[in-house]
Amino acid sequence: MDKFQEFIGSSSFDSRLAPYDIIGSIAHVKMLVHSGIISGAEGKKIVNGLESILKDIKKGNKISVAEDIHYSVEKELIKRIGSVGGKMHTARSRNDQVALDLRLYLKDEAAGIIELIENVQISILNQAQANIKFVMPGYTHLQPAQPVLFSHYLLSYAWMFERDKSRINNCQERVNILPLGSAALAGTSFPIDRKYTAKLLGFKEVSENSIDAVSDRDFAIEFISVLSIIAVHLSRLAEELVIFSSVEFDFWELSDKFTSGSSIMPQKKNPDSAEIIRGKTGRIFGDLFAILTIMKGLPLSYNRDMQEDKPPLFDAVDTTRINLEIMAEIISTLKIKSEQMKKSNEKGFLGATEIADYLAKCGVPFRQAHEIVKQMVLFCQTKGKTLKDLSIEEYKSFSKYFNIGIYDKILPKKIINEKKSYGGTSRDSVSLQIEKLKKLVKK
Numbered sequence: 001m002d003k004f005q006e007f008i009g010s011s012s013f014d015s016r017l018a019p020y021d022i023i024g025s026i027a028h029v030k031m032l033v034h035s036g037i038i039s040g041a042e043g044k045k046i047v048n049g050l051e052s053i054l055k056d057i058k059k060g061n062k063i064s065v066a067e068d069i070h071y072s073v074e075k076e077l078i079k080r081i082g083s084v085g086g087k088m089h090t091a092r093s094r095n096d097q098v099a100l101d102l103r104l105y106l107k108d109e110a111a112g113i114i115e116l117i118e119n120v121q122i123s124i125l126n127q128a129q130a131n132i133k134f135v136m137p138g139y140t141h142l143q144p145a146q147p148v149l150f151s152h153y154l155l156s157y158a159w160m161f162e163r164d165k166s167r168i169n170n171c172q173e174r175v176n177i178l179p180l181g182s183a184a185l186a187g188t189s190f191p192i193d194r195k196y197t198a199k200l201l202g203f204k205e206v207s208e209n210s211i212d213a214v215s216d217r218d219f220a221i222e223f224i225s226v227l228s229i230i231a232v233h234l235s236r237l238a239e240e241l242v243i244f245s246s247v248e249f250d251f252w253e254l255s256d257k258f259t260s261g262s263s264i265m266p267q268k269k270n271p272d273s274a275e276i277i278r279g280k281t282g283r284i285f286g287d288l289f290a291i292l293t294i295m296k297g298l299p300l301s302y303n304r305d306m307q308e309d310k311p312p313l314f315d316a317v318d319t320t321r322i323n324l325e326i327m328a329e330i331i332s333t334l335k336i337k338s339e340q341m342k343k344s345n346e347k348g349f350l351g352a353t354e355i356a357d358y359l360a361k362c363g364v365p366f367r368q369a370h371e372i373v374k375q376m377v378l379f380c381q382t383k384g385k386t387l388k389d390l391s392i393e394e395y396k397s398f399s400k401y402f403n404i405g406i407y408d409k410i411l412p413k414k415i416i417n418e419k420k421s422y423g424g425t426s427r428d429s430v431s432l433q434i435e436k437l438k439k440l441v442k443k
């Protein structure tokens with residue numbers, strides 16, 4: 001292929017569409033026979049030829065190369081069965097063909113990505129169940145806020161991933177539409193039966209407007225935007241894997257398999273794998289911006305610019321897949337350091353809100369209770385004490401409602417078990433979450 005041919009072609013990056021292209025062509029040819037457009041004998045020859053090419057591709061054998069995957073398959077078919085292979089392209093165009101291939105590809109990838117998300121959810125669920133007793137500081141603004149169960153904290157990610165799955169499924173409603181039969185842009189004068197093709201390929205609907213069907217890529221944009229949201233979730237989890245494995249927090253340790261040393265500092269154990277997941281987020285966002293920019297301002301209908309939709313789409317899918325695979329393994333091999341969490345529970349006045357709530361329950365207006373506890377915290381800070389170090393006399397000097405029972409109320413475990421509100425961090429609420437999630441993660 002000369003430089004210009006290579007430049008305008010997509011064969012350097014669209015070969016992964018080959019199986020979808022062939023499956024789509026087989027269905028198309030069967031429809032052509034069904035509608036009486038080509039003979040049964042011709043159809044049989046073509047289908048057999050396509051099946052033999054598919055077999056070879058699956059074995060990893062090379063086929064002819066032309067400008068793009070559609071021409072490559074056709075060239076190979078004609079090489080194998082002769083000129084009758086040229087009848088395959090009756091009543092269609094590469095424009096509806098490429099839209100079909102992409103939709104078939106995304107239907108497949110959606111199922112694969114959902115499975116990988118579920119693997120991450122399973123590793124989260126396993127850690128949450130195994131470590132359900134552990135209490136850690138919950139943060140807002142990365143400042144210690146209130147104690148929470150470690151499991152409650154980690155399960156929050158499982159719920160984010162649950163919504164990601166539902167976004168993928170929802171997006172499938174718009175992927176699962178057959179564009180084939182739109183031909184170049186105007187439809188065709190051949191008496192095709194699009195519903196028949198849709199049925200053969202498992203599409204829920206057929207597209208309503210041939211111009212729209214060959215010219216839009218909103219389904220691919222939407223898919224990458226869903227992948228971008230997954231990347232946001234993964235990058236936040238990755239960030240916490242990094243920060244909470246630092247000496248300063250030391251809440252957990254990543255398995256050696258997912259860390260590496262420094263070439264100069266012998267003491268280092270760097271959380272590279274989590275950092276790379278976090279870093280790859282930039283690529284996926286870039287892919288989203290690439291496809292949005294490619295499509296922006298294009299006149300109807302098909303334009304060759306749209307050929308450039310593939311590299312970002314494939315890259316976003318591949319990057320998401322590897323991110324999910326690695327994340328599932330990092331989580332399942334994570335060593336939780338409950339003693340370190342326990343030490344951190346002593347810092348940061350995690351019981352302050354509890355004391356204010358106690359006063360409010362005694363009838364002190366909450367705003368006033370808040371102020372009293374604020375003064376208590378300031379007092380502790382000047383004395384270098386924690387709330388549990390204050391004597392009962394000191395407590396009473398702040399409010400007459402305090403009694404000896406207050407020490408019990410600010411024990412982290414006690415605080416946790418008071419949070420019985422639905423979706424809260426009490427042991428019972430968290431156990432309920434685990435049961436619910438287990439049902440949603442079908443494996």
Ligand code: ARG
Binds near residue numbers: 010
């Ligand atoms: N390789 C092309 C693509 O990926 C296929 C469609 C070509 N259509 C055309 N009218 N040149 O978009």
